[in-house]
Amino acid sequence: MDLTRLRTFLRHHRRIALDTSVFIYQLEANVRYVGLTDLIFKWMERPEHGAVTSTITMTELLVQPYRESGEQRAGEFYALLTTYPNLAWIAPNLEVADIAARIRAAHRLRTPDALQAATAVHAQVTGLVTNDPVFARVEAFETLVLDQLL
Numbered sequence: 513m514d515l516t517r518l519r520t521f522l523r524h525h526r527r528i529a530l531d532t533s534v535f536i537y538q539l540e541a542n543v544r545y546v547g548l549t550d551l552i553f554k555w556m557e558r559p560e561h562g563a564v565t566s567t568i569t570m571t572e573l574l575v576q577p578y579r580e581s582g583e584q585r586a587g588e589f590y591a592l593l594t595t596y597p598n599l600a601w602i603a604p605n606l607e608v609a610d611i612a613a614r615i616r617a618a619h620r621l622r623t624p625d626a627l628q629a630a631t632a633v634h635a636q637v638t639g640l641v642t643n644d645p646v647f648a649r650v651e652a653f654e655t656l657v658l659d660q661l662l
Contacts, residue, residue, distance in 0.1 A: 529632035531642035
């Protein structure tokens, strides 16, 4: 696990975007990735840092709790994530939709991925953390793929 490379990435950015996978690994304490995601979430807690994600992330995160556990577990996820320090949830609007369409046209990303990337562009982040290498096609930000750190 290349924590040095992750720390270097985080040092180069004040504001990053997070793809859904980062949240999944953290919430599930995924043994393969939690060492990386713990570092990301600790970084995010510092006042001079910030992260953004699309509200599409919340949709993707709540499916399994609703399917398996019902309202209570989904409510716990929602409460934890919507109050996390320095994390902004950005809902798609017409500007984000336009940026997403441009990204889809140029890079052939699926709509959910294009919306995530467009959210990052709209929020003017300089980096995005994911486990999907498709985001590296977008030149507007630096992409860090977690699997490349293992």
